[in-house]
Amino acid sequence: MKTTQELLDSLLEHKASINLASSQVKNQALAAMANQLEAQADAILAGNALDMEAAQGRISPVMQDRLLLTKERIEAMAAGIRVLIDLEDPVGLVLEEQVRQDGLRIQKRSIPFGLVGMIYESRPNVTSDAAALAIKSGNAVMLRGGKEAFHSAQAIVTALKTGLEEAGVHPGVIELVQDTSRASAQEMMTAKGKIDLLVPRGGAGLIQAVVEQATVPVIETGTGICHVYIDQDADLDMAVSIAVNAKTSRPSVCNSAEVLVVHKNIAPEFLPAFEAALEGKVELRADQEAQAFLKQSTQAGEQDFDTEFLDYIMAVKVVDDAQAAIAHINEHSTGHSEAIVTDHSETANRFTLMVDSAAVYVNASTRFTDGGEFGLGCELGISTQKMHARGPMGLREMTTYKYVVSGQGHVR
Numbered sequence: 001m002k003t004t005q006e007l008l009d010s011l012l013e014h015k016a017s018i019n020l021a022s023s024q025v026k027n028q029a030l031a032a033m034a035n036q037l038e039a040q041a042d043a044i045l046a047g048n049a050l051d052m053e054a055a056q057g058r059i060s061p062v063m064q065d066r067l068l069l070t071k072e073r074i075e076a077m078a079a080g081i082r083v084l085i086d087l088e089d090p091v092g093l094v095l096e097e098q099v100r101q102d103g104l105r106i107q108k109r110s111i112p113f114g115l116v117g118m119i120y121e122s123r124p125n126v127t128s129d130a131a132a133l134a135i136k137s138g139n140a141v142m143l144r145g146g147k148e149a150f151h152s153a154q155a156i157v158t159a160l161k162t163g164l165e166e167a168g169v170h171p172g173v174i175e176l177v178q179d180t181s182r183a184s185a186q187e188m189m190t191a192k193g194k195i196d197l198l199v200p201r202g203g204a205g206l207i208q209a210v211v212e213q214a215t216v217p218v219i220e221t222g223t224g225i226c227h228v229y230i231d232q233d234a235d236l237d238m239a240v241s242i243a244v245n246a247k248t249s250r251p252s253v254c255n256s257a258e259v260l261v262v263h264k265n266i267a268p269e270f271l272p273a274f275e276a277a278l279e280g281k282v283e284l285r286a287d288q289e290a291q292a293f294l295k296q297s298t299q300a301g302e303q304d305f306d307t308e309f310l311d312y313i314m315a316v317k318v319v320d321d322a323q324a325a326i327a328h329i330n331e332h333s334t335g336h337s338e339a340i341v342t343d344h345s346e347t348a349n350r351f352t353l354m355v356d357s358a359a360v361y362v363n364a365s366t367r368f369t370d371g372g373e374f375g376l377g378c379e380l381g382i383s384t385q386k387m388h389a390r391g392p393m394g395l396r397e398m399t400t401y402k403y404v405v406s407g408q409g410h411v412r
Contacts, residue, residue, distance in 0.1 A: 004184040007175040008142065008194055011115055014172035015140035019112050023089040025169065029135050030085050033163035034078040037128060040159040041074045047155035048124065055148060059122070062252040062311050067122050067149055077125050077156075081132040083377035090395040091138045105406040110399045112138035113196040117188045118380070119144045119210060121202035124152035129371075129378035130199075131160050131174050136377075137398035140173040142195065144188055146202070147180035189214040199393070201381040204308065219393065222384030223308045224254030224336040226366045229325040229351070230270055231342035232263040238363060239270055239341040244277050246339065246365045252310050254382060255337050255369040259305055259315045261325045267318045268293055282312045289318035305332045322347050326354050333357055335384040337366040358384055358391040 002010070018026070037044070048069040055064050096108040116139045118130045127143055134141035145153040153176055161171035177184045188195060192215045200210035204223045211220050228246050230239045246257035262270055271293035275284065284290075284297040285304045291297050297316070304315040305328075319325045322340075329338050339361035340351040348362045359369045369392060371379025376394030383389040389397035 001178045004144075004177050004179055004187045007177060008187075008191060010172050011140045011142055011175055012194060014170045015115050017170045018135060018140055018173040019114060019138050021138060021169065023091075025167070026089070026136055026138065027085045029164055029167040029169045030081050030132060031163075032166040033128075033132060033135070033160045034081040036159040036163035036166070037074055037078040037081070037156070040155065040162070041071055044074055044152065044155040044159065045069060045071070047151035050151040051124075051149050059148065060311065063122065065250075066252045067124065067152070069124055069152060073125065077128045080125075080129060080372060080378040083372070084132055084136045084395070087136070087377055087395060089136070090399045095401055102410065103408060104410050107404045107406075108401050109404055110396075110401050113398065113400055115140045115142065115194065115196050116380075116398065117142045117144070117191070117195040117198040117216070119185050119188060119198065119200045119202070119206065121146040121206060122148040124149050124156060126201060127153045127156045127176070128160065130380055131157070133378060133380050133393075133395060133398055134174070135164075135169075137395050139398055142175050142177065142188065144177040144184055145180070150180055185210075186213070189216065192216050197398075199380055219381070219383050219389055219397075220385045221381030221393070222254075222334045222336055224256070224382070225259065225306065225308050225332060225334045226255060226257045226337045226339075226369075227259045227261055227329045227333060228257045228339045228341065228366065229261040229322070229329065230263060230266060231322055231325075231340060231344065231347055232265040233344035233347065234263075234266060234270070234341040235343060236266075236270060236273060239266075240273050240277050242339065242341050242363070242365050243274055246367055247282055247314050248278070248312070249365075249367055251312055253367075254308070254310075255366050256310070257314065257339070257366050258307065258309050259317065259329075259332065261317050261319055261328060262290065263322070263325070264289065264318050264320055271316070282314050284314055284316050286316040287318060290316040308334070322351065326351060330354075330356055336382060337361065337369040339364060339366050358382065 093110040099105050120126045157176040164171045195216045198216045198218050200207045201221050285300040286297040335357045337359040338357045352360045371392040380393040
């Protein structure tokens with residue numbers, strides 16, 4: 001078993017083979033990687049079965065769903081890779097250009113970062129998504145998954161490396177860290193001058209640790225305390241449908257809604273209808289005003305409006321007006337995704353202008369904050385910061401740029 005440092009050295013040795021690869025070579029590699037995921041599905045499922053067996057009694061059923069792989073989910077992973085083939089190569093684009101009066105040409109061109117590191121937890125699909133995005137954007141990638149999904153990730157990386165070899169790309173441009181202890185994460189966080197960009201993806205504790213301890217450049221992918229605000233001018237049926245979907249379609253993911261904010265004028269009608277539509281599936285932790293309209297709820301505690309539940313739990317608050325809803329969201333949000341349901345265009349415009357999150361929705365569920373849904377193929381994560389990348393991180397966010405200046409003997 002190679003150490004983390006040995007894997008890092010190997011990536012540095014071989015990264016040029018993908019940094020400088022043509023669009024054709026990268027697309028051929030992606031096609032072969034997708035094919036190998038499907039061809040080695042049985043081996044991947046066997047690895048996942050080991051992880052699922054170890055997870056019994058250790059993590060919640062909702063989190064086990066995040067870990068679980070099926071043939072259909074593997075096919076979806078392969079399909080996500082194939083989508084990238086048809087997308088524009090993000091490398092080598094002329095982002096800006098000017099020619100000075102003296103004829104000096106200045107171009108701003110997109111280039112790969114070089115070597116990207118990824119520290120993530122228990123979602124096996126992140127392994128293939130991150131690797132595929134790295135290859136298409138011309139980056140080598142160092143993957144450090146969580147111990148809960150190690151066997152799944154190992155089998156996935158084995159398949160992806162086979163695809164790279166078939167396409168004539170050195171398989172050493174993708175490596176999975178074998179050590180899942182904190183020591184390996186620390187090695188990656190402090191690999192200054194070697195790892196060009198580090199992206200953490202997981203719970204609040206992991207992200208905070210990386211942001212605070214890393215000496216390499218980091219893009220912060222935030223936790224998702226996402227809100228849905230039901231305005232007084234909302235269509236009732238639409239509001240119920242959106243709120244139920246945002247909470248229950250897949251509560252274990254970061255774009256599911258954790259907090260429901262309701263205008264006091266619509267609360268008497270909306271909250272009973274919403275509760276009935278949930279059919280008892282969700283524990284509602286409500287403030288005093290909301291409890292008056294709910295049959296089954298508990299009193300919301302101080303931390304309930306600042307918690308990413310990732311479960312069938314939702315905090316509920318009644319507010320006096322849209323401005324109060326905006327203030328509450330900006331105070332408690334993690335900057336991920338927020339939604340307003342309203343038929344009043346002025347209120348919608350004010351909400352989108354004043355709510356400070358990466359994705360803001362009008363009359364749509366927060367569940368759409370996803371690279372695939374945004375037409376990016378797949379994503380490296382959802383960035384909640386404001387520098388370089390914000391929202392779903394696709395191919396463009398995995399490149400940086402350089403200035404190429406061309407002259408004819410120009411001197412200053």
